[in-house]
Amino acid sequence: MKLKDIRALASVQGPARSVSERLARRCYSVEDMRKLAERRLPRSVFDYIEGGSEDEASLRRNKSSYDDWAFLPKWGSVEHHDLGSTLLGGPVAMPLTLSPTGGTRLFHPDGETAVAKAARQAGIPYGLAHLSTTTMEDVSAAAPGLRRWFNLEPTSDKVLLQAVLDRVSNAGYEALLVNVDCRDIGHRERDYRNGFTAPPSIKPKTVIEGALHPRWALGFLANDAIAFPNLDAEIPEGPLSSTPDMWRTLLAGTYEPTDWDDIRDLRARWNGPIILKGCVNPNDAVIAAELGIDAIQVSNHGGRQLDHMASPLDVLPEFVERTAGRLEIIVDGGIRRGSDVVKAIALGADACSIGRPYLYGLAAASQAGVTHVLDLFAAEMTRTMMLLGVSTIQELREEGRDLLRHRSEVFTQTTAPESLEAELAYTELRNH
Numbered sequence: 001m002k003l004k005d006i007r008a009l010a011s012v013q014g015p016a017r018s019v020s021e022r023l024a025r026r027c028y029s030v031e032d033m034r035k036l037a038e039r040r041l042p043r044s045v046f047d048y049i050e051g052g053s054e055d056e057a058s059l060r061r062n063k064s065s066y067d068d069w070a071f072l073p074k075w076g077s078v079e080h081h082d083l084g085s086t087l088l089g090g091p092v093a094m095p096l097t098l099s100p101t102g103g104t105r106l107f108h109p110d111g112e113t114a115v116a117k118a119a120r121q122a123g124i125p126y127g128l129a130h131l132s133t134t135t136m137e138d139v140s141a142a143a144p145g146l147r148r149w150f151n152l153e154p155t156s157d158k159v160l161l162q163a164v165l166d167r168v169s170n171a172g173y174e175a176l177l178v179n180v181d182c183r184d185i186g187h188r189e190r191d192y193r194n195g196f197t198a199p200p201s202i203k204p205k206t207v208i209e210g211a212l213h214p215r216w217a218l219g220f221l222a223n224d225a226i227a228f229p230n231l232d233a234e235i236p237e238g239p240l241s242s243t244p245d246m247w248r249t250l251l252a253g254t255y256e257p258t259d260w261d262d263i264r265d266l267r268a269r270w271n272g273p274i275i276l277k278g279c280v281n282p283n284d285a286v287i288a289a290e291l292g293i294d295a296i297q298v299s300n301h302g303g304r305q306l307d308h309m310a311s312p313l314d315v316l317p318e319f320v321e322r323t324a325g326r327l328e329i330i331v332d333g334g335i336r337r338g339s340d341v342v343k344a345i346a347l348g349a350d351a352c353s354i355g356r357p358y359l360y361g362l363a364a365a366s367q368a369g370v371t372h373v374l375d376l377f378a379a380e381m382t383r384t385m386m387l388l389g390v391s392t393i394q395e396l397r398e399e400g401r402d403l404l405r406h407r408s409e410v411f412t413q414t415t416a417p418e419s420l421e422a423e424l425a426y427t428e429l430r431n432h
Ligand SMILES: Cc1cc2nc3c(=O)[nH]c(=O)nc-3n(C[C@H](O)[C@H](O)[C@H](O)COP(=O)(O)O)c2cc1C
Pocket: 048, 049, 050, 062, 099, 100, 101, 102, 129, 130, 131, 151, 179, 277, 299, 300, 301, 302, 303, 304, 332, 333, 334, 335, 353, 354, 355, 356, 357
């Protein structure tokens, strides 16, 4: 080769001009962002994001159930590519939402505010945790125009409930995302082993971890202490104002029971959409539809509550069949690729939701990190749909099940005999 040929081959990239550019050059998947977050965070904080309850069977199943479905692309032209859809009567730029995660400022000092800004930029809704570390009002002020949902821990204490609902409504939240899977706190053994507590307490191990992750430690120490300001519900003065605060007791691990009557009551009190989060039993969805609930977030809390709960994707087809369009269905848990979202939509979900993936983005690079994760999802969905042969979310829904085969169905096919004669005999046998 001549020198000029070698010079033509040489491609030297200049330094990245922004965090976004650096991420685009280094992180090609959510898994890459996960690794970056792992490097940035102390082990006990990373494990708090990463872990599930007990044997983490639900956590593993959430992910593997997506691998159980394979695509059957169809040939034909793909035009007018569009990921836009609607959810609870409003537009979404793609059928994805950000699920509530408590304690978010622990992962990056910009916390919920950074997540909210990234969600607004991406044109998708964000569910703010009741146990968020930024007030619901501050999140509203930081991201006007964002479709904000509030993640409510239900209570049968009506005075407290009304006070919280008034505050949520005044802060401009559109919908309630009501937890129905937190009767107790899941046994998250990684956290116990690591000595992790929320809010965090400082132990010798914390100091060592902080020293090994100085960037995280400086951010943590230079900012306001981690607290849960949405718990400071304004309880009206009067004989009931001394009612025990359910959320503080929830944090302490004891739960004030609620039942379907409380959900019926909540329906009467709240004018906007209500989403029940944490069902994997289709019977619950049928009852919810009868009570006028607008949507179900089929979820096992990312494998953090009851272990061995079914994977949301595994039960999704039954939810779709039993509810027959009477309410909308969102699924979460184990979604790490745009192709996972495509699978869930093809199986009848109206949207998907993610928790850990955007936390990896936040921990890695604040708002730019969350944006990078959302860009990855959008790009992967676009590419998957293009290769699958569908142009729009509407078309994906219509083609739906024809574009997918479950592992069990493929297995049935491969039990057919291998030789041509045997194949023909087998086909004839099946046709009779
Ligand atoms: C660190 C962390 C904190 C969470 N906190 C809450 C919470 O406060 N309320 C809630 O309803 N779900 C909470 N979740 C569950 C998520 O909303 C969501 O259901 C789950 O993360 C989805 O699974 P994925 O992480 O595999 O995407 C939390 C999840 C994580 C990882």
